[in-house]
Structures are given as C-alpha cells and as structure tokens.
Amino acid sequence: MTPRGDRSIRNIPVPPGHRPARVPNATQPQFEEPEQPMYEEDFSNPPPRRPRPRQGFLGSRFFWILVAVVVICAVIGLLMSTMFAGATVTVTPRSATVTAPSTIQAQVNAPAGVLPYQVITTTRTASTSVPASGTKQVSLSASGLITISNMYSTASQDLVTNTRFQAPDGKIYRIHTAVTIPGAKKAADGSLTAGTVSIIAYADQPGADYNRGATTFTIPGFKGDPKYDKFSAQTSGMSGGLVGAQPAVAQTDLVNAQQALKQGLSQAMNDMVQSQVPKDLIVISGSLSIAYQDIVQTPGPNNTAILSQSASASADVIKSGDLASAIAKQTVQGYSGEAVTFADPTQISVALSATSTATGPLKLALSGNPKLVWQFDPNALQQALVGKPKAEFETILKSFAPAISCSTATPCKASIRPFWTSSFPSDPAKISVAVGS
Numbered sequence: 001m002t003p004r005g006d007r008s009i010r011n012i013p014v015p016p017g018h019r020p021a022r023v024p025n026a027t028q029p030q031f032e033e034p035e036q037p038m039y040e041e042d043f044s045n046p047p048p049r050r051p052r053p054r055q056g057f058l059g060s061r062f063f064w065i066l067v068a069v070v071v072i073c074a075v076i077g078l079l080m081s082t083m084f085a086g087a088t089v090t091v092t093p094r095s096a097t098v099t100a101p102s103t104i105q106a107q108v109n110a111p112a113g114v115l116p117y118q119v120i121t122t123t124r125t126a127s128t129s130v131p132a133s134g135t136k137q138v139s140l141s142a143s144g145l146i147t148i149s150n151m152y153s154t155a156s157q158d159l160v161t162n163t164r165f166q167a168p169d170g171k172i173y174r175i176h177t178a179v180t181i182p183g184a185k186k187a188a189d190g191s192l193t194a195g196t197v198s199i200i201a202y203a204d205q206p207g208a209d210y211n212r213g214a215t216t217f218t219i220p221g222f223k224g225d226p227k228y229d230k231f232s233a234q235t236s237g238m239s240g241g242l243v244g245a246q247p248a249v250a251q252t253d254l255v256n257a258q259q260a261l262k263q264g265l266s267q268a269m270n271d272m273v274q275s276q277v278p279k280d281l282i283v284i285s286g287s288l289s290i291a292y293q294d295i296v297q298t299p300g301p302n303n304t305a306i307l308s309q310s311a312s313a314s315a316d317v318i319k320s321g322d323l324a325s326a327i328a329k330q331t332v333q334g335y336s337g338e339a340v341t342f343a344d345p346t347q348i349s350v351a352l353s354a355t356s357t358a359t360g361p362l363k364l365a366l367s368g369n370p371k372l373v374w375q376f377d378p379n380a381l382q383q384a385l386v387g388k389p390k391a392e393f394e395t396i397l398k399s400f401a402p403a404i405s406c407s408t409a410t411p412c413k414a415s416i417r418p419f420w421t422s423s424f425p426s427d428p429a430k431i432s433v434a435v436g437s
Contacts, residue, residue, distance in 0.1 A: 085417060085418070085421065085425045085427075085430055086416075086417045086425060086430045086431070086432070087385070087414060087415065087416045087417065087424050087425055087430065087431045087432070088414070088415045088431075088432045088434060089381070089385065089393075089412075089413070089414045089415075089431065089432065089433050089434065090412065090413045090414075090434045090435075090436055091381070091397065091400075091404050091406070091412045091433065091434075091435065091436065092404070092405055092406065092410035092411075092412065092435070092436040092437070093373055093374045093375070093376060093403055093404060093405065093435060094373075094374040094402050094403060094404065094405035095343065095371055095372060095373045095374065095405075096328075096332055096371070096372050097369060097370070097371045097372075098327060098328070098331040098332065098369065098370065098372060099331065099369050100327055100331075100348055100366040100367060100368050100369070100370060101327065101330050101331070101366055102365065102366060102367075103353060103363060103364065103365055103366065104323075104326055104327075104330075104363075104364050104366055105361055105362065105363055105364070106284075106316075106318060106361065106362045106364055107361045107362070108156070108182040108183075108195070109154055109156075109182055109183050109184070109185050109195060115318065115322055115323065115326040115364075116318075116319075116322055117284065117316050117317065117318045117362060118316070118317055118318075119182070119196075119197065119314050119315070119316055119317075120277065120281075120314065120315055120317055121145075121147070121198040121312060121313065121314045122269070122272055122312070122313050123145050123236075123310060123311065123312045123313075124265050124268050124269060124272075124310070124311055124313070125308060125309070125310045125311075126261045126264050126265050126268075126308070126309050127261075127306055127307065127308045127309070128257050128260060128261060128306075128307050129300050129304045129305070129306055129307075130249050130253045130254070130257050130304065130305055130307060131249070131250070131253060131303065131304060131305075132247035132248055132249050132299075132300070132303055132304055132305040133248055133250070133303070134247075134248045135245040135246060135247055135248055136245065136246060136247075136248040137244065137245055138242055138243070138244070138245075138246050138297075139206040139207075139242075139243045140206055140240055140241060140242045140243070140294070141202050141203040141204075141205065141206045141207075141210065141240070141241055142202070142203040142207075142208075142210040142211045142212075142238040142239055142240050142241030143200055143201065143202045143203065143238060143239070143240055143293050143294055144200070144201065144235045144236070144237055144238035144239060144293070144310075145198055145199070145200055145201075145235060145236070145293075145310070145312040146165065146173070146175075146198065146199060146200070146201045146217065146233040146234065146235045147196050147197070147198045147233060147234050147235075148179070148181050148196065148197055148198075148199065148231070148232070148233045149181075149194040149195070149196050149231065149232050149233070149234070150181040150182065150183060150184055150194055150195040150196070150230070150231055151184050151192055151194045151230045151231070151232075152184065152226070152227050152230035152231060153183055153184060153230075154183040154184055154185070154186055154192075155183045156180050156181060156182050156183045156195070157180070157181045157183075157227075157231070158178065158179075158180050158181075159175065159178060159179050159180070159181065159219075160178050161175065161176060161177055161178050162174045162175070162176070163175050163179075163219065163221060164204075164219070164220050164221060165201055165217035165218070165219060165233050166217055166218050166219075166220050167212065167215050167217055168215070168216070171203070171204070171205075171209075171210055171212075172203075172204035172205075172220075173201040173202060173203055173204060173210075173217065173238070174201060174202055174204055175199050175200070175201050175202075176200075176202060177199070179197055179199050180197065181195055181196070181197050181231070182195030182196070182197060183195045197314075198312055198314060199291070199312075200291050200293055200312060201217075201233070201235070201238075203238065203241055206241060206242070206243050207241050207242070207243045208241045208242055208243070209241065210238060210241040211237075211238055211239050211240070211241045212235075212237065212238045213236075213237050214234070214235065214236050214237060215234070215235050215237075215238070216232055216233070216234050217232065217233040217234070217235070218231075218232060219231050219232075219233070239296055239310075240293070240294060240296040246297050246298070246299070246305075247297060247298075247299050247300070247304070247305035249297065249305050249307070254295075254307070257295075257307050258295055258307070258309065261295070261307065261309035262292060262309065262311070265290070265292070265309060265311040266290060266311075269288065269290055269311065269313040270288065272313070273288055273313075273315050277315075277317060279320075279345075280319055280320050280321070281317040281318065281319060281320070282317060282318050282319075282320055282323060282345060282348070282350055283315055283316075283317050283350075284315070284316040284317065284318065284350050284351065284352050284362070284364060285349070285350060285351040285352065286351050286352035287315050287316035287352045287362075288313060288314075288315045289313065289314050289315070290311050290312070290313045291311065291312050291313075292309060292310070292311045293309070293310040293311065293312075295307050295308065295309050296308040296309075296310075316352070316362065318350065320341050320342055320345055321339060321340065321341045321375075323342075323348070323350065324340045324341050324342050324370070324372055325337065325339070325340055327348075327366070327370070327372070328340050328372055332372070338374055338375075338402060338403060339374070339375040339376075339403070340372045340373060340374050340375060341372070341373055341375060342370050342371065342372065342373070343370070343371040343372070343373045344370070344371065345370075347368050347369065347370040347371065348366065348367075348368040348370040349366065349367045349368050350364055350365075350366060351364065351365045352364065352365075353365040374402060374403040374404075374405075375403060376400050376403035376404055378433040378435070379428075380400075381396075381400060381404075381433055382428040382431045382433060383428055384396050384399065384400075385414075385424045385428075385431055386424060386425070386426060386427070386428050386431070387423060387424060387425075387426045388423065388424050389422060389423050389424075390414060390416055390422055390423060390424065391422075393412075393414045394406070394412075397412055410436065
C-alpha cells in the first residue's frame with residue numbers, strides 16, 4: 001500500500017489486468033488502441049427464473065374443470081327431472097267370470113234397482129220404377145212418421161187409436177193404432193228428459209194440402225189440461241196426399257214392387273240395428289219392429305211410375321254397463337253397485353221373452369258366461385298420484401278398491417323417470433295409466 005503522504009502519479013497502483021498505454025515513438029506509426037471494456041457480460045447462460053409460488057388445490061386448473069363438470073351434470077339432471085320426467089302406472093281392474101241368470105226384467109225409465117231399457121227409432125225410404133199405362137183418379141191422404149214426447153211426468157201415457165194431432169195451421173192428423181208414451185226421465189238435479197215414442201200418423205183428409213215439411217203438433221184432446229203444454233209431436237215431413245190423376249200401374253206390378261221395397265227396407269233396418277247402434281248398447285233380439293207407410297206414386301219418364309215406400313223401425317236396447325251391473329247383482333257375492341261392464345259383449349245373449357205392453361216392462365231371456373270387468377276413472381288415478389312419493393303408491397291404490405285388484409297374479413306397478421326420482425310428476429299429463437288384463 002502507498003503511504004498516505006506519497007500521492008505522486010508514479011506511486012498510484014495499477015489495477016490488475018490493466019495494460020499500460022504505449023508511448024509513441026517518433027519513428028513508428030502512431031495507432032491508438034481501442035480501449036477495452038472494464039468487463040464483459042456472458043448472455044449464453046441466462047440466470048435461472050425464480051420459481052412461482054406453489055398453488056393449493058383450490059387454485060388449480062383441475063379444480064375448476066371439476067367444478068364445471070359438476071355444474072353441467074347438475075343442469076343436465078335438472079333438465080331430465082323436469083323436461084323428461086314421467087311415470088307409467090300399470091294396474092289390473094277386478095274381474096269375474098259368471099253364469100248369466102236365465103231371465104231378467106227391464107223397464108223404460110226404470111226405478112232404482114230395476115234394469116232400464118230404451119227404444120231407438122229410425123226411418124228409411126226406398127224407391128223403384130215400374131211400367132205405367134195411362135192415368136187413374138185417386139184420393140190419397142198424406143202420412144209420415146211423428147215422434148211424440150212426454151215432458152209432463154215420469155209416468156207413461158196411453159193414447160188411443162185415432163188420437164188427433166193438430167198442426168199450427170189447424171190441419172188434423174191421426175194415428176191408426178194405440179200407443180204408450182214413456183214417462184220423462186228425471187235427472188239427479190230434478191230436470192226432466194222427455195220420454196218419446198215414434199209412430200206413423202195420417203192426414204184427416206185426402207189431398208196435397210196436407211203434405212208438409214218439418215212440423216210440431218199439439219194434442220187437442222189435452223186442451224184445458226196441464227198436459228196440453230207438456231205433450232207434443234214432431235215430424236220431418238208428411239207426403240203422399242193427392243186428389244187427382246196419377247200414373248196407372250197394373251196391380252201385379254204394384255204388389256211385386258211393394259214386396260221388393262219392403263224386403264229392401266227390412267234388410268236396411270236390420271243392418272242398421274247390427275252395425276250402427278253405438279257399441280255401449282246391446283240390441284234386444286226380437287224387439288225390432290218395422291212400420292210401413294202407404295206407397296207414394298209419382299209420374300216417371302217414358303211411361304213409368306216411381307213408387308216410393310217409407311218405413312220406420314224401432315228396437316229395444318240396453319246399455320252394456322246397466323246389464324252387467326244387473327247380472328253382477330245376482331251373481332257376485334258382496335257386489336254393491338260398482339260400475340262394471342263386459343270384457344266382451346258377444347259373450348252374453350239377450351232376447352225378448354215376453355212383454356206386457358209396447359213400452360212396458362220386458363222379460364228378457366239371457367244366456368252365456370260373460371266376464372265382468374270393474375270400471376275406474378284413469379284421470380282420477382292420475383290426479384291422486386300427482387306429486388306423491390312412490391312409497392305411497394299401494395296406499396293410494398287401496399282408495400280405488402274394489403275396482404282395482406292387485407295381487408301376486410295381477411301385480412300393480414309404477415315406474416318413474418328419471419330413475420333417481422322418488423316422487424310422481426307434478427303434472428298429471430306426465431303420468432300414464434296402463435290397464436292390464
């Protein structure tokens with residue numbers, strides 16, 4: 001170390017690695033050597049990066065992926081629980097195969113405990129063409145089917161032969177046979193549904209003036225009595241009235257044509273009874289009755305006459321459910337009036353055995369071994385299950401006894417979607433009720 005007092009330039013220490021500057025020589029070229037840096041940086045090996053602080057599980061990427069998966073699954077589960085929710089319930093109604101009693105009584109507007117029946121009516125018209133030769137003078141009365149209504153009471157009303165029916169213009173029409181009008185049917189609320197019967201009526205006088213369209217008639221014989229306003233008759237039309245000339249037809253042609261027309265109408269009426277009667281009604285065999293009007297004759301082309309024949313038919317029918325209930329009352333022990341019907345209505349045969357009057361009590365002959373099936377309301381079952389836990393399924397079904405029968409042989413099942421749901425849907429439309437056999 002240089003003593004503190006000796007500070008001459010000669011005595012200043014030279015740093016290590018420092019090269020002394022050259023002294024210029026007058027005989028040599030003078031070059032100034034570049035000054036070297038005091039130090040050099042080496043960038044080939046950059047300094048190591050400082051490690052980031054280590055994150056915990058809650059801050060990891062895996063955690064947030066897991067959260068997203070859980071949320072998506074929850075949303076999907078919610079959608080399936082609402083949009084795809086549903087339930088299918090399979091139940092088996094009670095049934096019993098019985099032997100029908102040999103006879104049973106039926107009555108129009110029957111009181112409680114008696115099998116009711118009703119009368120259905122229809123009309124048909126058929127025409128044919130026959131040769132004609134010249135004309136002849138005739139005097140014919142108009143005729144047509146009328147339907148008589150009783151809104152007076154639940155009691156039936158007898159009308160004698162030649163009972164008069166009056167049109168609004170005062171013209172009179174009569175029935176040529178006696179008839180009984182059934183009493184009105186009284187509903188639970190006290191209202192009445194008219195008892196009706198159909199029959200052919202004839203104009204009181206011949207002539208075309210008595211031909212008419214749809215008309216409502218009164219019964220003059222009831223005038224001054226409360227019945228006058230409660231009994232009436234309706235027709236869709238009266239025709240055939242004529243005083244004058246009409247085409248002359250040979251008697252043989254007339255008889256043959258009439259027979260052919262009647263056969264055709266009879267077949268049409270039978271077909272109607274067999275095919276057009278509603279499925280919930282059973283036609284009583286032997287009860288079909290057909291009434292034929294007089295033939296109406298009109299001129300046709302090329303020396304012919306058009307013969308038209310109209311007919312009205314009536315038949316007695318019973319509701320399947322009413323007959324099944326009446327049979328169950330006599331054959332099923334413990335039956336207390338529950339709604340029942342036939343599994344197959346063709347398994348029971350119903351025929352007319354005897355009758356006291358045209359619309360009075362009927363004695364029916366029965367045969368067959370029908371299967372009775374108890375009825376229940378699927379909509380009521382849906383409503384009873386809405387929102388209820390599946391664990392209450394069997395308890396709810398008990399409230400529908402005896403109509404629904406669950407056993408080892410005929411189990412009742414409930415399947416709810418999605419599988420993890422333990423309650424029935426809150427929307428009854430999403431609950432399907434299947435009926436087993």
